[in-house]
Amino acid sequence: MITEVLAAALADSFSELGIDIAASEIQMERPSHREHGDWSSNVALMTSKSLGRNPRELAEDLVKLVELKSLGSIERMEVAGPGFINFHLAPQWLHDVLTDVLTQGEDGYARPIVGNGASINLEFVSANPTGPLHAGGGRWGAYGDSLARIFRRCGYETFTEYYINDRGLQTELFGASLAARRDGTDLPEDGYAGEYVAEWASEMPHEADPVAWGQERALTDVRESLTSMNVEFDHWASETALVESGAMEEAVGLLTSAGWVDEHDGATWLRTSDFGDEKDRVLVKSDGEPTYFVPDIAYHHQKFQRGELVVDVLGADHHGYVPRMAAAMEMLGHPPDCYEAIIGQNVTLVRGGEEIKLSKRTGTMVEVSELIEAVGPDVARFAYLLQSIDTRQTIDIDVLSSQANENPVYYVQYAHARIAAVGREATNRGVSRDPFDDIDVTVLTHERELEILRCLSTLPEIVEIAARDRAPHRVANWIRELAATFHGFYHDCPVLRSDTDEAVQQARLWLVESARIGFAIGLDLLGIAAPEKM
RNA sequence: GCCCCCGUGGCGUAAAUGGAUAGCGCAGCGGGCUUCUAUCCCGACGGUUGCAGGUUCGAGUCCUGCCGGGGGCGCCA
Numbered sequence: 358m359i360t361e362v363l364a365a366a367l368a369d370s371f372s373e374l375g376i377d378i379a380a381s382e383i384q385m386e387r388p389s390h391r392e393h394g395d396w397s398s399n400v401a402l403m404t405s406k407s408l409g410r411n412p413r414e415l416a417e418d419l420v421k422l423v424e425l426k427s428l429g430s431i432e433r434m435e436v437a438g439p440g441f442i443n444f445h446l447a448p449q450w451l452h453d454v455l456t457d458v459l460t461q462g463e464d465g466y467a468r469p470i471v472g473n474g475a476s477i478n479l480e481f482v483s484a485n486p487t488g489p490l491h492a493g494g495g496r497w498g499a500y501g502d503s504l505a506r507i508f509r510r511c512g513y514e515t516f517t518e519y520y521i522n523d524r525g526l527q528t529e530l531f532g533a534s535l536a537a538r539r540d541g542t543d544l545p546e547d548g549y550a551g552e553y554v555a556e557w558a559s560e561m562p563h564e565a566d567p568v569a570w571g572q573e574r575a576l577t578d579v580r581e582s583l584t585s586m587n588v589e590f591d592h593w594a595s596e597t598a599l600v601e602s603g604a605m606e607e608a609v610g611l612l613t614s615a616g617w618v619d620e621h622d623g624a625t626w627l628r629t630s631d632f633g634d635e636k637d638r639v640l641v642k643s644d645g646e647p648t649y650f651v652p653d654i655a656y657h658h659q660k661f662q663r664g665e666l667v668v669d670v671l672g673a674d675h676h677g678y679v680p681r682m683a684a685a686m687e688m689l690g691h692p693p694d695c696y697e698a699i700i701g702q703n704v705t706l707v708r709g710g711e712e713i714k715l716s717k718r719t720g721t722m723v724e725v726s727e728l729i730e731a732v733g734p735d736v737a738r739f740a741y742l743l744q745s746i747d748t749r750q751t752i753d754i755d756v757l758s759s760q761a762n763e764n765p766v767y768y769v770q771y772a773h774a775r776i777a778a779v780g781r782e783a784t785n786r787g788v789s790r791d792p793f794d795d796i797d798v799t800v801l802t803h804e805r806e807l808e809i810l811r812c813l814s815t816l817p818e819i820v821e822i823a824a825r826d827r828a829p830h831r832v833a834n835w836i837r838e839l840a841a842t843f844h845g846f847y848h849d850c851p852v853l854r855s856d857t858d859e860a861v862q863q864a865r866l867w868l869v870e871s872a873r874i875g876f877a878i879g880l881d882l883l884g885i886a887a888p889e890k891m
Numbered sequence: 892g893c894c895c896c897c898g899u900g901g902c903g904u905a906a907a908u909g910g911a912u913a914g915c916g917c918a919g920c921g922g923g924c925u926u927c928u929a930u931c932c933c934g935a936c937g938g939u940u941g942c943a944g945g946u947u948c949g950a951g952u953c954c955u956g957c958c959g960g961g962g963g964c965g966c967c968a
């Protein structure tokens with residue numbers, strides 16, 4: 358990597374000044390402004406104080422020493438601002454990026470090895486099987502699925518799960534609601550009043566067990582919705598199956614023998630407050646029934662068999678639940694940093710300018726399937742993924758539908774389609790690419806050409822940051838940037854036009870191919886189609 | 892009351908470890924197709940990053956307090 362070369366040159370210069378600094382401690386960063394060069398280091402600012410030196414003077418000394426090494430990759434250097442050392446690199450480093458992208462290809466480029474085979478278990482969505490998936494749940498689907506793709510690309514063995522709460526009060530109530538609609542009787546108290554309940558009830562055979570049938574019906578609907586937006590799971594974990602396997606008793610047994618369980622007030626408690634929870638939690642109620650917490654503990658305990666790091670994607674309305682689960686996992690002997698909860702801010706659903714509160718009583722909701730039907734999976738996924746999971750998101754189905762054609766996803770896909778069009782047109786004209794080894798890449802000097810390469814050069818670190826910060830939106834924003842650079846290039850740099858010099862044409866054909874690889878990688882990480890034609 | 896998250900141009904948002912002149916999209920304004928897809932490109936306009944302090948050579952980013960929005964505080968799930 359070029360940054361290592363630069364850092365090493367700086368470290369050598371330091372030692373020539375009689376100062377010992379490891380190259381690995383020297384930070385290189387990408388300046389936010391082009392005029393500040395290709396790479397920049399703040400090392401003079403960081404060290405000047407302890408050395409008792411003026412940062413600008415120190416920087417000047419370092420620049421002179423590095424210049425003496427006359428590295429071919431450095432075009433020029435300068436000291437700027439309070440003492441930044443800016444490196445302006447020769448275009449060659451970008452030409453090297455082109456070579457990297459093309460030789461490593463779609464599979465190999467931007468595959469940071471940070472994961473190193475470590476395994477991650479990722480649970481997301483896990484909505485109760487009591488109705489269709491609503492459009493808020495779609496956010497967790499898009500997010501979790503994309504995050505899993507990013508993890509895998511970084512070398513984490515990743516296993517995704519959906520936990521089905523197919524026992525307990527809610528499923529009973531849902532079954533009873535279906536039965537009531539089918540039989541024309543009153544809904545049970547706190548029953549499900551949504552329109553879909555009546556619809557589904559009309560499909561339900563009379564001999565069917567409403568609870569079992571209802572779960573299956575809901576689950577089928579959820580699966581279909583997720584599949585339609587390209588979200589897949591490795592495993593659908595059934596709570597019933599878990600409980601029937603005796604996992605609850607096993608977990609409680611382990612907690613009890615470890616000494617974390619108390620009996621008082623007629624109930625059984627877990628001392629989660631010993632691990633930072635704000636209070637202890639009930640495991641078994643005084644009526645003898647376990648709380649939902651018990652199967653959840655058992656489930657999470659079991660997930661460690663399918664991943665060293667167990668990660669939950671949860672809505673903000675569940676954040677209070679994290680300390681108790683973290684406590685329970687620690688009690689069961691799992692190291693504290695092996696359980697992680699990603700808290701995503703909830704989605705506000707709007708229709709026609711009015712907020713739609715999800716309500717069992719009135720049954721209002723916006724379903725994911727409705728959203729997908731209206732705008733298609735790519736618009737929906739890109740809308741979900743474009744912004745950080747830390748910010749609240751408003752999905753206005755009317756706005757999204759009416760503005761679907763202006764959705765930024767088309768900007769990106771159009772760029773990819775244009776690349777495909779170039780390929781088709783090349784075939785029409787009988788133009789083909791010569792072997793890359795025969796190409797003179799140094800003819801790529803147009804700023805538009807270099808911009809594409811500059812953008813591609815950031816992909817490996819973008820993928821790495823996206824994995825580390827659990828932030829698929831970094832990839833979404835990156836690919837938008839790539840599309841912008843490509844459209845600019847396409848506008849200013851003809852590839853196939855008859856007045857294009859042949860050597861330039863060949864180099865540009867390969868440059869276009871490198872951009873295609875970038876789009877293919879990015880769109881795949883986002884789970885969005887890469888169309889050949891639009 | 893206590894706890895968690897968020898506050899960035901009219902709207903929606905970006906900014907790894909604290910870095911230089913806070914990027915981008917939409918809406919609105921002005922340009923650009925006889926030449927590979929105009930679902931595109933270019934330009935202009937638009938900001939004291941909620942407020943007040945603090946730490947630092949340097950703060951959208953860290954700390955404290957306040958204001959505003961959302962969520963959570965059951966022997967419910």
